[in-house]
Amino acid sequence: MIRIKRDNLNTLARQHYKNVESFSPKLTERLEERSRKPGVLQSFYKQLFKDVKLKNSESLLISTPEKLEEKIKEYTNTFGFDFSKNIHKTLRRELQRVFDYSGYAKEYGYWLAKELKVNVCPYCNRQYTFTVSRGRNKIVRPEFDHFYNKKTYPYLSLSFYNLIPSCSICNRLKGFQNFNIKKNIHPYLSGFNPIAKFKTKLNGIEAIWGDSDKIELLLNTGGNPLVKKNAKTFKLKELYNGYGTIRKNDVSGHRDYVIEIIQKRLIYNSSYIDELFETYQGIFFKTREDAVRLVLSNYVTEDGLEKRVLSKLTKDISEEWGLL
Numbered sequence: 387m388i389r390i391k392r393d394n395l396n397t398l399a400r401q402h403y404k405n406v407e408s409f410s411p412k413l414t415e416r417l418e419e420r421s422r423k424p425g426v427l428q429s430f431y432k433q434l435f436k437d438v439k440l441k442n443s444e445s446l447l448i449s450t451p452e453k454l455e456e457k458i459k460e461y462t463n464t465f466g467f468d469f470s471k472n473i474h475k476t477l478r479r480e481l482q483r484v485f486d487y488s489g490y491a492k493e494y495g496y497w498l499a500k501e502l503k504v505n506v507c508p509y510c511n512r513q514y515t516f517t518v519s520r521g522r523n524k525i526v527r528p529e530f531d532h533f534y535n536k537k538t539y540p541y542l543s544l545s546f547y548n549l550i551p552s553c554s555i556c557n558r559l560k561g562f563q564n565f566n567i568k569k570n571i572h573p574y575l576s577g578f579n580p581i582a583k584f585k586t587k588l589n590g591i592e593a594i595w596g597d598s599d600k601i602e603l604l605l606n607t608g609g610n611p612l613v614k615k616n617a618k619t620f621k622l623k624e625l626y627n628g629y630g631t632i633r634k635n636d637v638s639g640h641r642d643y644v645i646e647i648i649q650k651r652l653i654y655n656s657s658y659i660d661e662l663f664e665t666y667q668g669i670f671f672k673t674r675e676d677a678v679r680l681v682l683s684n685y686v687t688e689d690g691l692e693k694r695v696l697s698k699l700t701k702d703i704s705e706e707w708g709l710l
């Protein structure tokens with residue numbers, strides 16, 4: 387899990403607001419119209435209209451995750467709807483139509499993905515999520531996971547900080563699970579680093595010779611319950627090791643990759659990396675980590691984690707085995 391850290395999030399959020407409002411009729415107009423019609427949701431629509439219309443970061447569309455959580459509490463206490471329940475299915479569908487996430491995604495999904503430049507899935511760090519498009523030719527973009535799921539919180543389906551670019555596997559694994567910032571890691575707020583670390587468990591010397599059945603990848607959660615929950619939801623242990631609970635050694639997952647890191651550690655000892663760094667310092671490398679990056683073909687510094695898949699795994703295993 388890698389944090390999405392950007393300096394321009396507020397600017398993007400404001401543009402996002404304008405994009406949402408560019409639909410005709412505007413979201414605020416749709417909400418205002420509904421708030422005039424008598425019905426079960428009338429007072430809720432009135433509140434939503436007021437909250438969406440608020441200026442700048444106060445608006446429900448661009449509120450921070452902390453504020454969104456406050457809003458959820460406020461709405462639940464005041465109106466008592468539980469849209470995840472079947473009895474509120476019709477109301478949920480109505481809200482989904484008003485907020486129209488599909489319409490937004492069709493029109494602005496590529497814009498948002500391109501601006502955020504999240505090239506690797508923040509949840510698993512295993513899949514690339516490049517956005518590739520040229521003019522009208524849209525080729526591929528990440529999916530947007532709704533941190534607060536669309537079913538329970540349809541009124542947050544267009545909120546900027548609720549849209550997490552992610553790979554389709556993670557989006558599917560999370561599904562309609564009820565996430566909140568007290569129990570789950572929100573990628574706009576934090577990541578695994580530096581609390582949780584991957585580590586290896588060797589079950590025989592054959593692992594070093596290349597037998598991936600003799601090595602296991604573990605995640606040290608640092609006792610953090612949020613990390614634990616996150617790892618469970620996104621099946622990190624299973625996916626990194628490549629096995630399910632029934633047949634352990636069907637696929638090697640990323641264990642073969644980790645064996646190569648260990649082998650590189652044994653081949654290129656510390657003095658070799660020091661020498662490499664000293665020879666090419668100022669040409670290819672600014673820091674010693676740059677030399678390690680070249681040897682491992684992956685980023686091993688905090689700010690590089692989001693640039694390549696398996697970077698967190700690479701960083702942790704390199705630390706564990708003394709490459710860093």
Ligand SMILES: [Zn+2]
Pocket residue numbers: 507508509510511512513552553554555556557
């Ligand atoms: Zn993913």
